[in-house]
Amino acid sequence: MIYRKWVYEDIFRIAQLEKECFSDPWTFRMLADTFFSENTVAIAAEEDGKVIGYAFAVLAGEDADLANIAVDPAYRRRGAAQALLARTETEVRAAGAKRMFLEVRVSNAPAMSLYLKAGYVGRYARPRYYGNGEDALVMEKAL
Ligand SMILES: CC(C)(COP(=O)(O)OP(=O)(O)OC[C@H]1O[C@@H](n2cnc3c(N)ncnc32)[C@H](O)[C@@H]1OP(=O)(O)O)[C@@H](O)C(=O)NCCC(=O)NCCS
Numbered sequence: 001m002i003y004r005k006w007v008y009e010d011i012f013r014i015a016q017l018e019k020e021c022f023s024d025p026w027t028f029r030m031l032a033d034t035f036f037s038e039n040t041v042a043i044a045a046e047e048d049g050k051v052i053g054y055a056f057a058v059l060a061g062e063d064a065d066l067a068n069i070a071v072d073p074a075y076r077r078r079g080a081a082q083a084l085l086a087r088t089e090t091e092v093r094a095a096g097a098k099r100m101f102l103e104v105r106v107s108n109a110p111a112m113s114l115y116l117k118a119g120y121v122g123r124y125a126r127p128r129y130y131g132n133g134e135d136a137l138v139m140e141k142a143l
Contacts, residue, residue: 001080003087006035006042006054013051014044021070024131034058034067041091045071045080055084057092057100064092064143066102069111081114093143100143103129103136115139 006014011031018025026034034040034056041064045053053071057064066088071080089100103126104111120139129136 001052001078001083002046003083004044004046006044006056008032008035010044010051010054011035014054017051017054017070017072018068020073022068026068040067041088041095043084043087043091045075045084047075053080053084055081055088057088059092059095059097062096062098064095064097064100066100082118085114085118089141089143098143100141102139104139105130106135106137112137 011028015026015028015031018027018031035042037058039059040056041059042056043054044051052075053069055066055069057066066085069081069084069088071084092100100120101123102115102120104115106112106125118141120141123138123140126136126138128134
């Protein structure tokens with residue numbers, strides 16, 4: 001598995017993975033706008049010559065927000081998300097962030113487990129945060 005920063009061409013594949021992995025996917029346009037922001041840290045995982053996972057975070061001073069992380073279903077449970085998260089944390093810390101925040105659906109047990117294992121702690125809930133009325137749990141980690 002290779003981990004590297006996104007290049008523009010990755011966004012086509014990442015938009016496709018968004019559709020496969022989320023009920024409320026980021027569109028190509030949203031991803032491209034975020035990619036071009038100087039406050040974005042965006043890491044891709046590549047195997048078999050294609051992007052099979054990605055993570056991206058947005059910096060705001062000493063805080064960073066993990067915008068999304070996903071892995072192609074065919075490549076899950078092989079440590080890709082754990083590595084993507086660790087690399088994203090390293091990059092945002094190098095850019096000056098002291099904390100990483102993220103939101104996770106309360107029903108998303110795989111993601112919750114990933115974050116707990118990586119040292120995130122639950123801070124508070126955002127009631128009915130998602131389009132289907134589901135709550136989000138806000139989690140935080142000191143970097
Ligand atoms: C959540 C997700 C990114 C995990 O990707 P992954 O590459 O399979 O995760 P990893 O192999 O790095 O797993 C790391 C840890 O996460 C947890 N985990 C991952 N998948 C899990 C599952 N299906 N059930 C329970 N725990 C899981 C485990 O603690 C795992 O450690 P272990 O394998 O030693 O038990 C992936 O399932 C995914 O893309 N889901 C859809 C998108 C999504 O929900 N993203 C999060 C948005 S908040």
